[in-house]
Amino acid sequence: MSRLQEFAGTQDLAINLTLRELRGRYKKSVLGWTWSLLNPLATVAIYSLVFSFFLKIEPPVGHPSGLHSFALFLLCALVPWNLFQNGLNMGLGSIVGNGNLIKKVYFPRELLVASGTASLVVTMLIELGVLCAILLVAGNMVLPWIPLLFVLIAIEAVFVFGCALVLSVCNVYFRDVQYLVAIALQVIFYTVPIVYPIRYVPVHATVFGVEIPLLRLYSLNPLVRFVSAFRDVLYNLRFPPLWDTVYITLWAIGALVVGLWVFSKLDRRLAEEV
Amino acid sequence: MEHAIVVDDVWKKFRLYDERNQSLKAALMRGRRARYREFDALKGISFEIPEGETFGLIGENGSGKSTLLKCIARILRPERGTITTQGKISALLELGAGFHPELSGRENVYLNGAILGMSKKQLDARFDEIVDFAGLAEFIDSPVKNYSSGMYVRLGFSVAINVDPDLLLVDEVLAVGDESFQRKCSEKFAELKSSGKTIVVVSHALGTMRTLCDRLALLEHGNLVDVGVSGEIIDEYMHDVHEDRISDGEFGVRWGSGEGRVEHIELLDVKQRPVSTVCTGDTVTFRFHYSVDEPLEKPVFGLAIYTLEGVHVTGPNTRDAGVVPDQLAGTGYVDFVVERLLLTRGVYDLSVSLADHALLHVYDFRHRAFRFDVELGDPPEQFGIVALGGRWDCMPLEVGPA
Numbered sequence: 213m214s215r216l217q218e219f220a221g222t223q224d225l226a227i228n229l230t231l232r233e234l235r236g237r238y239k240k241s242v243l244g245w246t247w248s249l250l251n252p253l254a255t256v257a258i259y260s261l262v263f264s265f266f267l268k269i270e271p272p273v274g275h276p277s278g279l280h281s282f283a284l285f286l287l288c289a290l291v292p293w294n295l296f297q298n299g300l301n302m303g304l305g306s307i308v309g310n311g312n313l314i315k316k317v318y319f320p321r322e323l324l325v326a327s328g329t330a331s332l333v334v335t336m337l338i339e340l341g342v343l344c345a346i347l348l349v350a351g352n353m354v355l356p357w358i359p360l361l362f363v364l365i366a367i368e369a370v371f372v373f374g375c376a377l378v379l380s381v382c383n384v385y386f387r388d389v390q391y392l393v394a395i396a397l398q399v400i401f402y403t404v405p406i407v408y409p410i411r412y413v414p415v416h417a418t419v420f421g422v423e424i425p426l427l428r429l430y431s432l433n434p435l436v437r438f439v440s441a442f443r444d445v446l447y448n449l450r451f452p453p454l455w456d457t458v459y460i461t462l463w464a465i466g467a468l469v470v471g472l473w474v475f476s477k478l479d480r481r482l483a484e485e486v
Numbered sequence: 487m488e489h490a491i492v493v494d495d496v497w498k499k500f501r502l503y504d505e506r507n508q509s510l511k512a513a514l515m516r517g518r519r520a521r522y523r524e525f526d527a528l529k530g531i532s533f534e535i536p537e538g539e540t541f542g543l544i545g546e547n548g549s550g551k552s553t554l555l556k557c558i559a560r561i562l563r564p565e566r567g568t569i570t571t572q573g574k575i576s577a578l579l580e581l582g583a584g585f586h587p588e589l590s591g592r593e594n595v596y597l598n599g600a601i602l603g604m605s606k607k608q609l610d611a612r613f614d615e616i617v618d619f620a621g622l623a624e625f626i627d628s629p630v631k632n633y634s635s636g637m638y639v640r641l642g643f644s645v646a647i648n649v650d651p652d653l654l655l656v657d658e659v660l661a662v663g664d665e666s667f668q669r670k671c672s673e674k675f676a677e678l679k680s681s682g683k684t685i686v687v688v689s690h691a692l693g694t695m696r697t698l699c700d701r702l703a704l705l706e707h708g709n710l711v712d713v714g715v716s717g718e719i720i721d722e723y724m725h726d727v728h729e730d731r732i733s734d735g736e737f738g739v740r741w742g743s744g745e746g747r748v749e750h751i752e753l754l755d756v757k758q759r760p761v762s763t764v765c766t767g768d769t770v771t772f773r774f775h776y777s778v779d780e781p782l783e784k785p786v787f788g789l790a791i792y793t794l795e796g797v798h799v800t801g802p803n804t805r806d807a808g809v810v811p812d813q814l815a816g817t818g819y820v821d822f823v824v825e826r827l828l829l830t831r832g833v834y835d836l837s838v839s840l841a842d843h844a845l846l847h848v849y850d851f852r853h854r855a856f857r858f859d860v861e862l863g864d865p866p867e868q869f870g871i872v873a874l875g876g877r878w879d880c881m882p883l884e885v886g887p888a
Binding site: 224225227228229231232235236239310312313314315316317318319480481483484 | 500501556559560561562563575577579580583584586588589593596597600601602603604605606
C-alpha cells in the first residue's frame with residue numbers, strides 16, 4: 213500500500229516535529245519545563261483542598277499496597293487523564309495551527325498529530341517519573357510494575373492518537389468542534405473516577421421510575437478503565453483485571469482504525485480549507 | 487527517455503464560498519455546510535516532462551499555473567486525473583515554511599530539512615554547506631525570530647536547494663536576497679540543471695524563462711494552450727497579449743484632475759501611417775492628441791516606455807527638452823519623433839502624462855495606455871532591451887604563421 217510506503221522513511225521528520233513541539237513549548241517562560249510539573253501539583257493541591265478537606269471524600273486504602281493518601285490517589289489518575297485531555301486539545305490545534313506548513317509543503321499530515329501525541333507522552337513520562345519517586349518515598353514499591361506501566365502508556369497513546377486524528381481534521385471543517393470538545397472534556401472528567409473512588413457510584417439507579425444498571429453503563433466509558441488500570445498499577449500495586457486491559461486495547465485499536473480512516477477521507481482538501 | 491513527470495488529464499476544482507461559515511449550527515440549519523460555487527482551476531491538463539529538462543509554466547494571473555505546481559508537489563490533490571513523478575521532490579513555494587520562530591537557526595535547518603524529506607544523516611553531512619550558502623554562520627544559534635526577513639528567506643532557500651532533489655519545483659522565488667545571493671542562486675540552478683535534475687519553474691519574468699527553460703507550457707483559464715520550445719511559446723504568448731489589446735481597445739490605469747486630457751495615442755511609421763508594430767532602427771512618431779478645457783499655463787507632456795515585465799526603459803518630457811509652450815488651449819496633437827528607434831525585439835507599453843510645469847499637479851496620466859511591438863530590424867540586435875547600434879571592428883595586429 214502506497215500510503216504505508218510514505219510513512220516509511222519519515223521517522224526523522226516525526227522525531228524533528230516532536231522535538232519542535234517539545235522545544236517550543238516552554239520557550240520564553242522563566243521556569244520552562246518546571247511548569248509541566250507545577251501544573252499537576254497545583255491541580256492536586258486544589259482538588260485535595262476541595263474534595264478531601266471540604267467534601268471529605270475518603271480515598272480507599274491501596275490493596276495490597278496499604279497506601280492511604282488522597283493526593284497520591286488523585287495523582288495516579290490525573291496523569292493518564294492529562295494525557296487524554298491534552299491529547300484532544302493538541303489534536304484540535306495540530307492541523308489548524310499548522311496551516312502555513314500544510315499549504316506550502318507536502319508530507320504525510322498524520323505526522324503532525326503523531327508528533328503532537330509523542331511530545332505529550334514525553335511530558336507524561338516526566339510526570340510519571342516524579343510520581344514514581346514520590347510513591348517510592350511513600351513506601352510504594354512501584355519499580356517491578358514499571359514494565360506494565362509502559363504497556364498501559366502505549367495503549368493509551370494509541371487511543372489518544374486515534375481520537376486526536378479525528379478531531380484534527382474535523383476541526384478544520386467545523387471550528388465548533390473545539391467548543392464541543394471543551395464541554396465534553398468537563399463531562400468526562402466528572403464521569404470518570406478521578407477525584408472520587410469508583411465505589412461512590414451506585415450499582416443501580418432509578419431514573420423516571422425505570423431502574424438502570426448505572427455502574428455498568430458508567431464502566432462502558434473506556435476512560436474509566438484507563439484510569440482504574442493506572443491506579444491499580446501505581447496505587448494498589450496489583451494487576452488490572454485482564455478484561456479491562458483487553459477492553460481498553462480494543463478501544464485503542466478501534467480509535468486508531470477510525471482515526472486513520474476519517475483522516476484519509478477528509479485530508480484531500482486540507483490545503484484549501486485550513 | 488524516462489519521464490520525470492507525467493501529468494495526465496488533471497482537473498482541479500476550487501470551492502468559492504459565498505459565505506464562509508464553519509459553524510455547525512449554520513450547517514445544521516441549512517442542511518449542509520456552506521453555500522459554494524465550484525470553479526475549475528485546471529481543466530484536463532496533460533503533458534510530460536522528460537528527465538533532466540527545465541520546464542516552465544507561464545500564463546496570466548489565475549491561469550492555474552501555481553495550482554498545477556501545487557498539484558505536482560502533492561499539496562493539492564486533483565479531483566480527476568493523475569500526476570506521476572519519479573524521484574524525490576523539493577518544492578520552493580514559500581521559503582522557510584515551517585520555521586519555528588522561537589527555535590534557533592540550527593534547529594530550524596534540521597526541522598525544515600526533515601520536512602523536505604532529508605534524513606538526519608544527510609543533514610549532518612550538508613549542514614555546513616547550507617549555512618555557508620545562506621551566509622549565516624555567526625547567527626545560526628540565535629532564534630530565527632531575530633532574523634531579518636532577508637536572512638529568513640536566505641536560510642529557507644539554502645535548505646530547500648540543498649535537499650538534493652531529483653525534481654525541483656520553483657514558484658516565483660528566483661529573486662530572493664541581495665545581488666550576490668541571487669548570483670549564488672543562479673549558479674546553483676545552473677549546477678542542478680547541468681547535473682541532470684528536472685526543474686519546473688513558474689514565473690512572470692518572461693526574459694528569465696526564455697533563457698532558463700528548455701520548454702514551456704502556456705496556460706490560460708485552466709486550459710493548456712500549448713507546450714513547446716521556450717522561445718516559440720513566449721512569442722505566441724506575446725502575440726496573444728497583443729491580440730487582446732486590439733480587441734480590448736484601451737487599457738491601463740488613468741488618473742489626473744482632467745483640465746487637460748490626452749485623448750488618443752498613435753504610433754506612426756516613417757510614412758505617417760498608424761501602426762502597432764515597428765522594427766528596430768525605424769523612424770517613428772509617437773503622436774498624442776490632446777484636448778484642453780481651460781487654457782493651461784506651461785503644461786508638460788511626458789511619456790514613458792516599459793517592457794512587459796515592468797522595466798522602465800526611458801521617460802522623456804517636453805520640459806527637459808526645453809519645448810514647453812506658454813499656454814495650451816483647445817485641441818491638437820504633440821509629436822515625439824524618434825529618428826532611430828533603438829529598442830530590441832519585444833513588446834513595450836507606453837505611458838503618457840500631461841502635468842504642470844513643476845510636474846507636481848497631474849492633469850492626465852495614462853499608465854501603460856498603448857502597447858506596441860518591435861521586430862528585429864537594423865541594427866540586427868536581439869538581446870536585452872536596447873540596441874546600441876554600434877559597429878564591430880576587427881583589427882588583426884599580427885598575422886600568425888600560416
